[in-house]
Amino acid sequence: MKNLILAFCLLISNVIMAQSEIKGTVVSDGRPLQMANVILRKSNKATVTNEKGSYTLKNILPGNYEVIVSYTGFKTEKIAITVADSTELIVDFELKETHSLDEVVVTGTLKPVSRLESAVPVEVYKTSFFKKNPTANVFDAMQNVNGVRPQLNCNICNTGDIHINGLEGPYTLVLIDGMPIVSGLSTVYGLSGIPNSLLERIEIVKGPASSLYGSEAVGGLINIITKNPNNAPLFSADSFVTDWGEWNLDLGFKGNVGKTASVLTGVNYFNYSNPIDNNHDNFTDVTLQDRVSAFQKWNFNRKSNKLLSLAGRYFYEDRWGGELQWNKSYRGGDEVYGESIYTKRWELLGAYDLPTVEKMRFSFSYTDHDQNSVYGDMPFLAQQRIGFGQLTWDKKINKNDLLFGTALRYQYYDDNTTATIEEDINWIPSLFVQDEIAFNDTHKILLGARYDYNRNHGNIFTPRFAYKWKINDNNILRFNTGTGFRIVNLFTEEHAALTGSRDVIVLEELKPERSYNANLNYLKKIYTGNGNFIGLETTAWYTRFSNSIIPDYDTNPNQIIYKNLDGHAVTKGVSANVDMIFYNGLKLILGATYMDVTKTEDEVTTQQILTEKFSGTWAISYRISDLFLDVDYTGNVYGPMRLPRLGDLDPRSEFSPTWSVQNIQFTFNKFKNIEIYAGVKNLLNWTPNKGNPFIIARANDPFDKNVQFDGNGNVQATADNPYALTFDPGYVYGPNQGIRSFFGLRYTLR
Template identity: 65%
Template sequence: MKYLIIFLCLASITLNAQDITGRVLFDGMPLAYANVYLKGTSKGATTNEEGSFIIKNNPAGNYTIIASYTGFEPQSKTIKITNEDVDVNFNLLDSSMLDEVVVTGTLKAVSRLDSPVPVEIYTPTFLKKNPTPNIFEALQNVNGVRPQINCSVCNTGDIHINGLEGPYTLVLIDGMPIVSGLSTVYGLSGIPNSLIEQVEIVKGPASSLYGSEAVGGLINIITKLSENAPLVFADSFVSGWGEWNLDAGFKARIGQKTDVLLGINYFNYSNPIDNNNDNFTDLTLQDRISIFQKWNFKRKENRVFSMAGRFFYEDRWGGEMQWNPSYRGGDEIYGESIYTTRYEILGNYQLPVNENMMLQFSYTDHNQNSVYGDTPYLATQRIGFSQLTWDKPLKNHDLLFGIAARYNYYDDNTPATFRADEIVIPSIFVQDEIKLNEKNNLLLGARYDYDKRHGTIFTPRIAYRFKPTENNIIRLNAGTGFRVVNLFTEEHAALTGSRDVIIAEALKPEQSINVNMNYLSKLFTKKGHMFTLEASAWYTYFSNLIAPDYDSNPNQIIYANLNGKSVSKGVSLNIDASLSNGLKILMGATVQDVSQTENGITERQILTESFTGTWGITYRIYKYKTAIDYTGNLYGPMRLPLLGDLDPRLPESPVWSIQNIQFTFEGLKNFEIYGGIKNLLNWTPNKGNPFIIARAEDPFDKDVVFDSDGNAMVTPDNPYGLTFDAGYVYGPNQGRRLFLGLRYILK
């Protein structure tokens, strides 16, 4: 009887014992050979190639189950076993993701949490959530950053950061300032996503390190090292409008000490569409190719030596639907046609000395051949840049010394450019990051530039970092910025031929003072969730602001230094959540006020939204190896450029939103299939407006009657007294469309 009782008890325990099953993943992909075990017991398992595991015959009770993998942050969950099997999934986080490395804020590779300057990081995974043919468009889902389309005909644009216009943003590739006003968008086009390591964004002035144009912020595109790049990659998608984009490339080893990366981007759109029936193309037609190549050379003591080059060519046009190249530059059929050829070279070379000294250099050659109706714009811009830095750490001090020289050449055929603008601007800068104690750091920096046209320009900055805990940080930054203006490289509206350009005075360089407060916190829960919260508040004061005046005379753009002040202020909040069930949420909101005060009158800056919201929500269905991405943005009202009191178009934009959804199937080896819908709401700026392009039926103003002062008069054929104008645009004029793509990666 005793043995029978023991047998029945054991049988009862066995019958009540349940299995624990599940998967261990990283960013939705299976992790093979990960360890999974029950804390305080000897029971555990190892995942197979599918990332699956099973721990058999577990008695009823409460347990803590832990998943671990070398190089990843261990994750634990609490489970309860009753009379059913338990299924539990883990989504581990790469340890490096918990403490990302950034270089843009201080010109040094430092932990994001240790950097005294707040830097935002966006990886190729972020860019894949809403596939675009270039990074310019991808930035529409970054909080506080807005790609601005400046012309509804040719679709040229720039990047706004915290409400400041494109010329205030400096774009870099691998830390080299290779672009400026004429070519900001081109610098963000044509680099395949698979060759991008990360995109770093700094909001606020950084002129003490980077000089002119780094007034509103920085966008630094960092390309991959060869060891991090795929062996072969290809990514192509098509849209229902007829757009076709291709990214392709490979890496190879040449000899024992040289690695090369090659990437090619090709984009084509050749299907004229006019959904708003104004006889003008809704989307500019484009034929673009970009070839990027990067060489990495192995040297003694792992010293750095890399070189990269890029060739970019684009043929784009927009205009009346019946336009073709035979009408280029004439006054019969209106079209805006732009041929762009661009070359870029950049390099990094660590000097063969005991000290850590780095020589960086870049050169760009940009040639633009454009016509806007019958107005030609022929421009050449060359920028050479060289910089030598000395990184010298001492006890409680981390010093950085640098000298730089920038060569600018600009020439065009406009009346304002009587002769080519050619200048060399030498610079010297110093930075000292002082470790006060374990929780407090102070950064002091200053830069001296000499421009013979404007004299000495001095830009200091100070940054303070307080780190009360390992995952919490408070930063306070203050500094100055400056910008030397090349007017016609930045104002497309001045080139369309619809308005006369008036330069009221000799323009002085713009200067700014900025204060920025930032708070960042990371939170890890026992259930394997990770949350990142980042909040910022800023205030920027501009003097000598160069503001285009569209209001005084509807037929003119008047440029002058503002006799007053301009202020940009606001707050922003970002929330990044990674949940263990496969859900990832990135949301952000910004509220801002950008205004100009002159002669006691304050006005909001034109084409500047009062608030923005962005989101990206990803949910992975592990069972079906599928991911769903829902991305979008929301923009508040902005003041729009009208042509006069009788202009019937909306003086202020409505609240508008672009939303997208994407489905990705990852169940094929080395392949991903993705597709979805862009602009789900089918929003376009012509909704609620009688028209977008003023007098689209008379683009050369042949039937406009002008008075003796050159103002358009009201006539039966022109009841609003307007002239042709394509500058009334604040968002993309491309409606809802399907897209389908295929991605191949061989690592």
């Protein structure tokens, strides 16, 4: 018996002595990566790296293994090893950031799929891209995305919309987590105040997507993806100030409610209360704002691991612009001109995977937008409510990857203008189907169709076709074609509609706008022998619109005339994006777009107002590892665009010059969990008033008290008004804010 015990002890001792240890570090560009996941495949061993990027795996038995390291935003690396008796192995990892070509996207097909495998071209922009030029809202952040331009529509209130490939804001659908909660009236406000701490990435589809998303996805769509609470840091804070007096704060918190759910909360606060008038017209150059937004997202833990997510956001903003001596005591009066906007928004969205064997998901959203605004002495009071519910069934049958869906959209709109005679209530039921057929690893096609019913326009059918040819792993060709539609609501926030004296004239039964689109996309990846990477993506597109509805304020100054365009509109062009990552720490993201956007009526073709022929964007980054310093140089350039003048006597330029806004930022990241950044925005100090005698027409007489009209309502040229103008702040094509410095601090606790 003693011999057996002795033999057993010797055996145990030999096993213990035979066990080994694996150590190493995980870095990126020389910087340690904390909380990277380290897994030893073929064992039950796993750990995470510490603040120095180090890890240790103990008590490893002899054998063959594979060490796998993963980290969000970086390419997963694997190393095969052989462990002998009682050894200590050093296995280090150098992770490289994943470029957007390898991202998983959901926007193009409503299914998670690798961007390289998607038959629909989807552009992906991660938070690291937007950190290169920090902004206080998503609207401004779009300025460095190729082919996408935030367009200001008013010099005073600074409201605007998003242009994609030259198409105006109403043609762009904005989603949050796939739900269409930003629409029409509320686009600029819905894009403001989304806390950057909650932003995971932004996916952009250019071209009609109505077969999946319905009305408004005619020119393209922007899908803002928020973080999954399970993957978010415990706490994050990001704040910056500018020498103009702007202050922005983003906070993010993550917590667990027992084993029931994980919760992510984000808060954004922005304040600018320093009136500046650098062009000396007695009007604020930039709208003053006081804004707060709170967002919370819950992910519930289910035994089946199926999704149950619920999120909500509250947004409030008080913004005003106008004459420098304006204060709230003048709101709505005709003594001192000011444009004051109070906005309140509630948003709710969620997703629930049904407890069925089949993959079925119910998604929903609801928004309530209340706006109380005055433009001088003209009030604009509006309410918009949008409810949306959608049920999808994801089914694979052999080579067919099918998606069936049904949706119901509720729309409510009412305002006090003459453009809205009575409140507009509409229910739009929809059915859609999609079939993605993979013939082999090389060829794939996607067929789709959607049916919508609108009580004003009847039955609407939108088909879709896409083809992807994977020539090889580094060359992909895509062809997409389809139709889109947009149901136009007769409301507007234009100043001309707020006079109260105009009659609304609808000359015919309005038909929904329709579009027919085709685009060809080519993507190429180039890997060089020294570890450099180049990604090239180019797209050519052609879109033709019929039944365009444009409110006519010019034919009769006493009327707003609505009718379908007696002709057609066309947007066509080509764009290219280049991503370059070099082993020495240099990264370049370059974009260029050339387009031709025209409208043809009565055989006369004109260039669309506020649409540039060409544009370019860039983001050049370089990391100086020895100094723990990142340098980011970003910017854009836009070609001439036709501008909205008031008549032949208007001395302001008919076309804008070629103009550019450029920025530089320095980020210091030596300290644990902390980034310190500073830089200069608008390095060239460009503003649209350069080369023009004035930007705001009749800024000295904003209530038109000294403007004279003839019997037909036409403005007369007088000694006091030699150019026959009325007050007009709509001559705007770019931001009116000059050069400014900024300083910021980020803190992240994982």
